[in-house]
Amino acid sequence: xxxxxxxxxxxxxxxxxxxxxxxxxxxxxxxxxxxxxxxxxxxxxxxxxxxxxxxxxxxxxxxxxxxxxxxxxxxxxxxxxxxxxxxxxxxxxxxxxxxxxxxxxxxxxxxxxxxxxxxxxxxxxxxxxxxxxxxxxxxxxxxxxxxxxxxxxxxxxxxxxxxxxxxxxxxxxxxxxxxxxxxxxxxxxxxxxxxxxxxxxxxxxxxxxxxxxxxxx
Amino acid sequence: xxxxxxxxxxxxxxxxxxxxxxxxxxxxxxxxxxxxxxxxxxxxxxxxxxxxxxxxxxxxxxxxxxxxxxxxxxxxxxxxxxxxxxxxxxxxxxxxxxxxxxxxxxxxxxxxxxxxxxxxxxxxxxxxxxxxxxxxxxxxxxxxxxxxxxxxxxxxxxxxxxxxxxxxxxxxxxxxxxxxxxxxxxxxxxxxxxxxxxxxxxxxxxxxxxxxxxxxxxxxxxxxxxxxxxxxxxxxxxxxxxxxxxxxxxxxxxxxxxxxxxxxxxxxxxxxxxx
Numbered sequence: 001x002x003x004x005x006x007x008x009x010x011x012x013x014x015x016x017x018x019x020x021x022x023x024x025x026x027x028x029x030x031x032x033x034x035x036x037x038x039x040x041x042x043x044x045x046x047x048x049x050x051x052x053x054x055x056x057x058x059x060x061x062x063x064x065x066x067x068x069x070x071x072x073x074x075x076x077x078x079x080x081x082x083x084x085x086x087x088x089x090x091x092x093x094x095x096x097x098x099x100x101x102x103x104x105x106x107x108x109x110x111x112x113x114x115x116x117x118x119x120x121x122x123x124x125x126x127x128x129x130x131x132x133x134x135x136x137x138x139x140x141x142x143x144x145x146x147x148x149x150x151x152x153x154x155x156x157x158x159x160x161x162x163x164x165x166x167x168x169x170x171x172x173x174x175x176x177x178x179x180x181x182x183x184x185x186x187x188x189x190x191x192x193x194x195x196x197x198x199x200x201x202x203x204x205x206x207x208x209x210x211x212x213x214x215x216x217x
Numbered sequence: 218x219x220x221x222x223x224x225x226x227x228x229x230x231x232x233x234x235x236x237x238x239x240x241x242x243x244x245x246x247x248x249x250x251x252x253x254x255x256x257x258x259x260x261x262x263x264x265x266x267x268x269x270x271x272x273x274x275x276x277x278x279x280x281x282x283x284x285x286x287x288x289x290x291x292x293x294x295x296x297x298x299x300x301x302x303x304x305x306x307x308x309x310x311x312x313x314x315x316x317x318x319x320x321x322x323x324x325x326x327x328x329x330x331x332x333x334x335x336x337x338x339x340x341x342x343x344x345x346x347x348x349x350x351x352x353x354x355x356x357x358x359x360x361x362x363x364x365x366x367x368x369x370x371x372x373x374x375x376x377x378x379x380x381x382x383x384x385x386x387x388x389x390x391x392x393x394x395x396x397x398x399x400x401x402x403x404x405x406x407x408x409x410x411x412x413x414x415x416x417x418x419x420x421x422x423x424x425x426x427x428x429x430x431x432x433x434x435x436x437x438x439x440x441x442x443x444x445x446x447x448x449x450x451x452x453x454x455x456x457x458x459x460x461x462x463x464x465x466x467x468x469x470x471x472x473x474x475x476x477x478x479x480x481x482x483x484x485x486x487x488x489x490x491x492x
Contacts, residue, residue, distance in 0.1 A: 013372055013374065013376045036376075036378070044372075044378075045378050045380070047380070048378055065374065065376075066372075066374075066376035067345075067346055067350075067372065067374035067375035067376040068374075070342065070346075070375065070376060070377060071342070071343075071346045071375060074339075074342075110236070110349070
């Protein structure tokens with residue numbers, strides 16, 4: 001595979017991605033594209049899953065090196081499961097985000113992975129947390145990440161409203177992903193969305209040709 | 218308890234020691250370049266079909282410009298229901314798959330069940346990630362277990378992807394073209410074998426590092442059909458001269474026999490209790 005690997009900062013397969021999460025009235029939507037690339041020029045997978053379930057009502061989106069992100073989420077899944085058994089109750093979303101943060105911060109020299117954690121818990125309801133490359137952890141109502149996010153900051157800042165309905169929030173997330181995938185070469189494929197509420201979890205997959213089109217396409 | 222890593226319990230957490238050691242090695246060689254290992258320069262492919270998984274591979278192993286092995290086996294046995302194709306550094310793929318196979322055999326003996334494909338994938342991912350890309354193994358894992366028919370790819374850095382069809386190695390782009398065109402879900406056995414053969418054949422024709430024969434391995438719930446070779450190369454050469462020489466061709470000038478003197482130094486007997 002060496003001919004695919006050019007001078008890229010991420011060694012091996014990178015997720016080179018667009019990920020986002022947004023809180024709405026009663027739940028949270030988390031989503032991503034599905035492209036994995038090597039060296040910014042070869043698409044090694046058109047259907048990679050970047051939205052990983054780390055517990056019943058908590059999901060994580062990964063960005064950066066695919067190997068690092070998969071290793072971290074595997075470890076986090078195990079630690080959360082163990083924590084949940086010890087506490088005899090479902091973990092808080094902030095616990096999940098903290099586990100990821102500990103891993104990213106303590107191994108910041110070697111790892112190249114960032115995450116968006118979103119979920120629902122009984123204490124604070126729907127929440128979204130960002131764990132950046134170096135291990136910073138902050139909570140936001142809406143957040144975007146990955147290389148494709150740079151193209152949609154304007155859209156997100158303008159269009160996000162607090163306390164949207166589920167349908168409005170889904171449309172907002174779909175539009176944002178479609179716009180980013182349309183401009184970023186290392187984002188693409190299908191849009192993977194997950195809606196998390198107190199009642200449960202719903203997976204929505206929108207194939208590339210069913211994504212919303214805009215005036216210049 | 219049946220553990221997945223039964224032969225070697227790794228330390229907790231991430232361990233990047235070997236990455237630091239390898240970086241230190243680079244400084245010791247002239248020109249800062251570590252010696253290049255033998256690569257298989259390969260085309261391997263896999264397809265999930267209606268009743269199982271078909272894996273295919275070429276059989277050429279190259280050492281720079283020379284073909285080192287014309288009949289090398291790139292489809293490795295992992296367990297009775299799982300086989301693995303390996304591309305990348307020949308030694309790495311051999312050893313990694315051997316290690317995985319040993320681990321899973323002990324696990325099978327301890328637990329009394331056939332391993333699941335996802336378990337093999339997890340063990341591989343953990344191991345390759347720990348070595349941070351220093352183990353140059355690009356693997357296609359295919360198998361059938363109680364949860365269905367599965368095909369996974371594991372990269373050298375430890376990234377994993379579950380897919381219905383796949384090609385890896387230096388001839389992967391050529392093979393992928395054939396697979397993208399011909400793949401459908403729930404193919405019949407013969408169509409699936411033909412698709413994989415065509416994909417590997419395309420790799421052989423269009424890539425210098427791949428060649429010679431094509432091996433096919435069909436894994437189903439009933440069992441495994443390892444067809445080696447599935448198709449022989451059209452360009453086999455016929456040796457005109459015989460390379461075997463009869464005894465007496467080289468004359469013997471002198472003969473000297475030196476017996477080795479061995480003496481008994483110590484003799485002990487130990488009584489063993491028997492029932």
